[in-house]
Amino acid sequence: MPLAMSDEQTELTAAVAGFARRHAPLEQTRAAFDDLAAGRPPQFWDALVANGFHAVHLPESCGGQGGELPDAACVLDAAGYALLGGPLLATMVAGAIAATAEPGPAADALLSAIAAGAPAAVVLPEAGRLSATPVDGGWSLSGEVGPELGVCAAQRILVSAATDAGDTLWVVLDPASAGLAVTAAAPTDLTRDVGSLRVADHLVAGAGVIEGIDAQRARCIAAAALAAEAAGVARWCADNVIGHLKVREQFGKPIGAFQALQHKAAHLYVQAELAAAAAWDAGRALDAPPAQRDVAAAGAAIVATAALPDLVLDALTMFGAIGYTWEHDLHLYWRRAISLAAAGGPAGRWARALGEPDAPARDFSVTLPEAETEFRRRVVEILDRAAGLRNDTPGRQSPDYLNLYSGAQRDLLADAGLLAPHLPAPWGLDATAMQQLIIAEEFEKRPEVIRSSLGIAEWILPTILAFGSEAQQDRFAGPILRGTVAWCQLFSEPGAGSDLASLSTRATRVDGGWRVTGQKVWTSSADCADFGALLARTDPAARKHQGIGYFLIDMTTPGITVRPLRTATGEAHFNEVFLDDVFVPDDMLVGGETDGWSLAVATMANERAAISGYLKDDREAVLRVLFDRPGVDRDALMRALGEIRAATNAVAALGLRDTLNRLAGHSPGPATSIAKVATGLILRRIGSAAMEFAGRGSLVAQRDGTALAHTLQLPAELIGGGTMEVQLNIIATMILGLPRS
Structure with a gap:
């Protein structure tokens, strides 16, 4: 699924895809490898600039299209799918970072040049910083930075420089100026250039310094852009693998009928969808508070960008030797994947930042518009009444869980249709997606009001209401909702x-x-x-x-x-x-x-x-407690926890995308099936990490909440609702349309 969420973004993605088909077919890109590596603009550059795709996210005041960063992500998603070559990615990242600067002559000139079509690049501190020495009227810069994408094609290069006082200056360099030398290198990605910049005693006037750029925000912008393009590459791989499996025949039938390849294709599809969700989340979080922005960017860097080379390699192996040939386009996507992962920086660095014990949780709450005010008023009135009541009878399924108790509070909520509002009246409210979110939001505000569970009947009752007789509905629905039967x-x-x-x-x-x-x-x-x-x-x-x-x-x-x-x-x-x-x-x-x-x-x-929602619980607690274990490798534990959090956040982002699509009036997508598989993989990763870092502690049988207890309970969670293999079969045949064996 593309990153686009709104109709306008869908149209933008389609427009870029159409442009690529007309102006940049891959056979034309192949013929231009040498020119692209040298930094010469691709043949389509002027046409792309005329369409404004490169500046969709820049302010109208400088000649841009006045869009937002998620719009830029849609352009890059489509560009990754089409393998557009040249300086588009580097230019869009440079423009996005420059747009965060304080207004001033240098920043305004850079934005105007980019909007007018000047290719640009940015060198973040991770690729090396120049040294800046104060001189009369400005600064003298020296040093070498890179390798970096796009510097050979760039007519403007935004770089950071370190002063003797430890401060960071951001300046724009014209590579044609005296004292600057750009050296091209043989690029891994054959469709774009990569090179280094050497600076020797280059003078920058004080007015040439760009103020207000925050290095961490710049990193997050770059991470989101790389992830958006990575999502497009992943989507291309999933689409083309599925197409190949449907037509390639072995032993007299399409190879897509072989279960082993069906499962691999389903896994590939799941990973591509999670990459898209993580990249989308990073794009939308760039204007969020810094802590939330950083969490989203780290998740995208791990799930979308760093994981991409393995995803493409899996796609290549499903093509067999065909995908490894020079004539097949897949190796070009593989090279792009390796290049993107390298540009994103070490995955371990992102994971350790995300895995800090006190790192903030990603906020996936939905900000609802001012709507359904009368509905909300009724919900508030009922929940406020419920707050004065209690449930006092333990549930039959387990006395340990308050959400299984029955009593006066639950009876009130059941009679009001608030326990399962998606069900038809009178048992529920026939609630729309918007109304369900309003109810969830109001429950969150009142922790003393228990949102009771129907237990196992949660998935049986909808079947009774949809297909059962009126007598069956009358007999069973009320007691199930009130929790008086199990x-x-x-x-x-x-x-x-x-x-x-x-x-x-x-x-x-x-x-x-x-x-x-x-x-x-x-x-x-x-x-x-x-x-x-x-x-x-x-x-x-x-x-x-x-x-x-x-x-x-x-x-x-x-x-x-x-x-x-x-x-x-x-x-x-x-x-x-x-x-x-x-x-x-x-x-x-x-x-x-x-x-x-x-x-x-x-x-x-x-x-x-229901099972795919397990990750709403605090599943990683079993790992956090291990930070206090004597002798634990905290650095390795932080990396493991960060990778798990990145995967968990991607599943949550996928669910949020599905929710927003429903709010927009679209039918439910495949998010539940994807989440079921992804949840199983995450639980396995938690279990493996828990056992690794618990070490010899797992020699001894332990109480609940420990690594051993978590591991011994894993099979129940992995098998419940059908094994992962069954779910992969469903994804392969019912969602991807692969032939049944």
């Missing part, structure tokens, strides 16, 4: 596992209902559940997806035996359930007697959506 999900079987369509539990029609015989396994909360959602085969002669019924079953019915299953933790989190000639009345069948598969898919979609 539910379990009787889907998995010993011989079926995630392949639910292969289940063998039989439901045989009898007078007034069905007789059910079979066995279920891995059933959470079956030992304390009042009811269960049960899948059973109603028509053995039908195709396996078509002969299944979806039943609601009273767990006290004779013939049901529940046996707890102890896991590696030593605790019984799951159960086996044996059904021996259990009678289920006709009025407990949901939908038609062979509709069970489609209903199960709906239920599992709700389950995966």
Whole structure:
């Protein structure tokens, strides 16, 4: 998915893509490798400047388009996808940084020159700083900086210089001036130049100094720009791999039908979407408070830019030897990926900054417009009344969680439709995306008002309301919302596992209902559940997806035996359930007697959506406590924690993008499926890091909240809602459209 969010940004992205197809096809770029490496402008430069793409983010007062930094990110996203060569990236970064300076002759002249089409570059302190010595009327600069992208093509170079007092000066240099020499190097990225700048006793008048540029802000601008282009490269790789897998044949069928390649393609797609989310977040945060800006930039540098070479290499291997040939364009994207990662700086530096124990959390809250005022007023009135009430009865599923309790406060919220506002009335409010955000915002303001959980019924109730009879809705919806009953999900079987369509539990029609015989396994909360959602085969002669019924079953019915299953933790989190000639009345069948598969898919979609929200909890606490462990390698721990936070923030940014799209009236996208896979990967990384830094401490069985306890609980979280492999199958076939095996 492109970075663009608004209609205007979508049009901008499409305009750049169209420009690239017309003016910069890759065969033309290939023919210009030598000219591009030498810094000669590409043939399309004047046309690009005439369209204003390079200055979309610059003020109109200097000749720019008056847009914002996220608009520039959309241009770079499209440029990365098209592999536009030449000085576009360097010029846009230089302009964005110059636009943060205080107004003055030097800054104004630089911005006007860039807007008029002068290629530019910026050399951040990481690439070396010149030394600045005060002289009459100004400064004398000396030293060498680089290598840096775009300095050979640049007609203006924005550089930093260090004074003897330790201050930083920012000045603009004209490489054609006396005392300056630019040396080109053979570029890794064959589509743009790279070089070094040598300065010998070059005089800069005091009026030539640019004031007000903050080095850290400049770093974040550069990081966001690099990430935006990286996101475009990643998107190109995902699109082209998917296209290749659909048409390339081996052994008489498309190679996209092979599950191994389906899973690799799904992983590639997930990583590309997370890169886009992280890059988008960095772009939108550039005008945020410094702490938030820095967190977003670090996340983009890690998830989008530093990870890009491996992503492109994975794409190349899916093409096989074809992708490694000079004639195939993929190696050019690989070279661009390596170059972008190098320009972004060491990933470890970004990760350590993000992994500081007291580093601020990224704020993904949504600033809602002044809208739905009457709706908000009603919500506030109900929540304020609820604040004076309490829930006093522990939940059946667990007495440890306040959000499972029942009582007067929960009853009020349930009756008002606020516990599951997305559900249809009268059980919910048919709430729009905007209204759901308003409700969440008002709950956040009142921590004393518990937003109760429906437990496992959270993903069963929507199925009952969508497909159940009116009598079923009336019987079950109220008690579920009020928390007076507990539910379990009787889907998995010993011989079926995630392949639910292969289940063998039989439901045989009898007078007034069905007789059910079979066995279920891995059933959470079956030992304390009042009811269960049960899948059973109603028509053995039908195709396996078509002969299944979806039943609601009273767990006290004779013939049901529940046996707890102890896991590696030593605790019984799951159960086996044996059904021996259990009678289920006709009025407990949901939908038609062979509709069970489609209903199960709906239920599992709700389950995966809930599980993908695990990262809203404080999952990294198990790592933070290790900073106080004697002898721990704090530097390595900070890097590990920073990488985990970057990945976690990318998932949250993905969710925010999905939320904003819904607010704009668009249908839900694939964010839930992507988040489910990404969540599993993050939990694995947390577990690995926890064990590494706990060291010998994990020789001893420990209490909850420790590295060992986290690790022993991991399988339940990774398998719940379907294994990662099942989710990758869904992404590959249902989202990417790869052929089924």
